[in-house]
Amino acid sequence: MVKERYLGVDVCPLNMGQVLLEVDRIIMERKPSFIVAINPEKIMKAQEDESLKNLLNSATIQIADGVGVVIASILNGGRIRSRVTGIDLMINICKRAAERGYRVYILGAKPGVADEAVKVLKERFHGLNVVGVRDGYFKDEEEVIEDIKRKNPDILFVAMGSPKQEYWITKHMERLQVPLLMGIGGSLDVISGNIKRAPKIMRKLGLEWLYRLIKEPWRYRRMSVLPVFLCKVLRERFKR
Ligand code: UDP
DSSP: OOOEEETTEEEOOOOHHHHHHHHHHHHHHOOOEEEEEEOHHHHHHHHSOHHHHHHHHTSSEEEEOSHHHHHHHHHTTOSOOSOOOHHHHHHHHHHHHHHHTOEEEEEESSTTHHHHHHHHHHHHSTTOEEEEEEOSOOSOHHHHHHHHHHHOOSEEEEESOTTHHHHHHHHHHHHHOOSEEEEOTTHHHHHTTSSOOOOHHHHHTTOHHHHHHHHOGGGHHHHTHHHHHHHHHHHHHHHO
């Protein structure tokens, strides 16, 4: 697959359906692979952090999670035209898992939140086989790793915030031997109903960031990177 590259960070030009086909392939081939969500904030952070840049680029699939990445692709004559958000992909993977019998393990969020999210997911997708659930505030890492290995899932979702979850995934993925690993950030808080997502209309219009800004104004620092990111992408394009 030919990836697009923005300020040195790879992004896959895949839509939701295409990513799901890749998920099937990864689970069939069983070679440990991981999916990371890319947004302008992460790309900007990676400008000052080479190990973060390498980490993001070492993922098997980088999804275009932020609307800023779609705009960058349009400005650059790339092929990315729609977001594949981490939470939408996670939910779609769970749907697929229920249909195809994939075994799912969920690790992360505060005690009780993941259990609540699993309840919601199981109600929505009958037959979803969740083989293990753990909160993300464990002390004994070895015990968690042994539990995951014992339960032998096809898919491991890790919800410990980014990039902590991605560092955790890459550190342990060879040992875990789980085919598909994916960091899902705060998705369990949303699915469990602890945090509300933007209304559908705002999401469709690419305004989810505005909703989050209103709800969680302290995030404004994180979001203010968008214009700087787009200027840098344009500068990079004209240099070429
Ligand atoms: N979290 C965790 N363990 C930690 C730190 C964070 O399980 O050591 C969880 C936290 O409870 C929350 C999620 O990770 O559910 C982070 O969500 P946030 O929205 O900050 O992540 P982002 O999507 O911005 O990466």
